[in-house]
Amino acid sequence: MSTDVDLGSEPYEKNREAGEILQTVRAEAVDRIEVGESHLELAEYVEDHIRELGGEPAFPVNVCIDEEAAHGTPSIDDDATFGEEMINIDIGVHVDGWLADSAITVDLSGNDELVEASTEALEAAIEMVEPGIDTGVLGDVIGRTIEGYGYKPIVNLTGHGLGHWEQHTTPNIPNKKVPQGVELEVGDVVAIEPFATDGRGKVTEGNDEEIFALEREASVRNREARQALEHITEQFRTLPFATRWLDVSRAGMTLRRLKQRDIVHGYPVLKEEAGSLVSQKEHTVIVTEDGCEVTTR
Ligand code: MN
Ligand code: MN
16 A cells, blocks of 8 residues: 555545444443353344444454354354353454454453453554554564463464455464564554463364355355345355354255355364463554554554
8 A cells, every 4th residue: 555545535434433333342242241141142232233333243243262262153043151261252343344353352260361461462563563564573572472471372363454345354463473574554454463372372173163254156046045145245245244144044054055065165163272261352453654543442
C-alpha cells in the first residue's frame, strides 16, 4: 500500500465501525461467562447482538476450552457449559466485508499468569508497530515476552492481514522470531494474536469440525446442498461459517457432501497436548504514519 493512503476513507471507517461493535459484544461475552453458562447460548447471544448493532459475524464465535486453541464453535444442539476452565473467546465482525478480529481469554481455572503472558506479549507487539517494522521483529518480541513468563508461544499459529471479505491475508504476524519477515506499511490492517501455553508450543488438528468456508463455486443437484450453497455464496462469500448457521435440514450431512467434492473446506479444532492450557489475546490494528490505531479497544 502506498504512503498516500487515506486512513479516513470509507473502508477504514468500516474497519473502525466493525471494531466498535466488536468491543461492545466482547465486553458482554466476558460479563456473561461463568460456571454453568451454556457455550451455545453465549455464541448465539454474541452473534445476534453483532447483527443488531449493524454488523455481521465475520466468522462463528470461537469458544475454545483449556488445550483447544482455535476453531472450536458450538454445534447446533451443543449442551456444553463452562466449568472451572481456561476459556478463549475469539470474535470477528464485518461491516460490508471490512473486518475486525479480536480474542480474549477468561480464566476460571486459576492460572492468571498464563493469561498475563499472552496479554503482555500483545501489548509489547502493538507498542512496536509502525511503518517499516519487520513482522519477524514483532514475532521475536511476542515469543520472548511469553518465554519470560516461563511459557511457550504457539509457533504454528500466527496473526494475519485482514482484507475485504478476506479473514486471512498476508502478511503473517509470527509468534516467534523468524529470519525474514515483511515490513508493515501505512494502511495495513493486521490482526496480532499471541497464544501462550504450558504445552509443547505447537497445535495439531483434532477431530471436531463445526466451521467451514467456501472453496470454489460449483453447481450441485441435491436440493439441500443447492440451498446451502446459495445461502453460503450470498451471505458469507468466502468467510468462515458454522454448521448451525445453515438454514437447511440435515446441515451436517449436507456440508459433508459439499466437503467431499471440495466445494467447502473445514476448519478442524486446533489443540495443544491433552492436559495443557492455552491463552490467547488478539487485537486488530491499522498501521498509521507514526504507529498504529487499535480498532478493537
Ligand atoms: Mn481471531
Ligand atoms: Mn485472527
